[in-house]
Amino acid sequence: MNRRTFLTTTAVGLVALASGVAQARSISGAVPWEAFAGEPPTPVTPGGWHFFQPREVVLMEAIVDRLIPADDLSPSGRDCGCVVYVDRQLAGSFGEAARLYMKGPFLPGLPTQGYQNSLTPAGRYRAGLAAFDKAVSDTFGGRFETLSPGKQDQALSELETGKLKLSGKVDGKGFFALVLENTMEGFFADPVHGGNRDMASWKMIGFPGARYDYRDWVDQHDKPYPRGPVSILGNIVQAKAG
DSSP, X not given: OOHHHHHHHHHHHHHHHHHHHHHHTOOSSSOSSOTTSSSOOOOOOOSSOSSOOHHHHHHHHHHHHHHSOOOSSOOOTTTTTHHHHHHHHHTSTTTTTXXXXXXXXXXXXXXXXXXXXXXXXXXXXXXXXXXXXHHHHHHHSSOGXXXXXXXXXXXXXXXXXXXXXXXXXXXXXXXXXXXXXXXXXXXXXXXXXXXXXXXXXXXXXXXXXXOSOOGGGTTOTTSOOTTOOXXXXXXXXXXXXX
């Protein structure tokens, strides 16, 4: 038997075996699993702040409200719980960089090499928010949350491009990218993590969420999903009429 014949007969055998298993597990009128039978998700602890200090909370809420302003499509980033999401992430393994390689030497790298510094995400937020707060006050003559929406957008744009220089060797462009990425995560992640309150973003884009089965609608393009999203926790939110 040559290699091609061996691979062909093996593949046929596996298909036949899989078909037999599938037939043996055929069921009617019930699902073949129990919800949360494995490792159940742990919702974020409600109330209070685990990482952010009072001044940081005010600043972060003002920032996310400019990144995701309230409109006729969704509530603002603050009302959707984006700051709560980031707070809980920074208070956990993400903030400690538990899954990142954080050994030296720390040398300037290429943009394609990603973050090259000794500060953890928690350290970057603590230093970045303080430096941004000071830079805005020095440049615009007031704290960020007191500025007009236009001035707030200007401050964030200058932070994004690097025009607004931050003290303490804080990389403004990198810090903006981190805050924007985490804000987007909080807006679109499952509500179990503290953001996307009332599944507002999922309702906005018509995402069904963690539903067990919506195959009947997969091929129906350009049609809104009518049943509303469901989170990992199982609570269903009805889609807004119209």
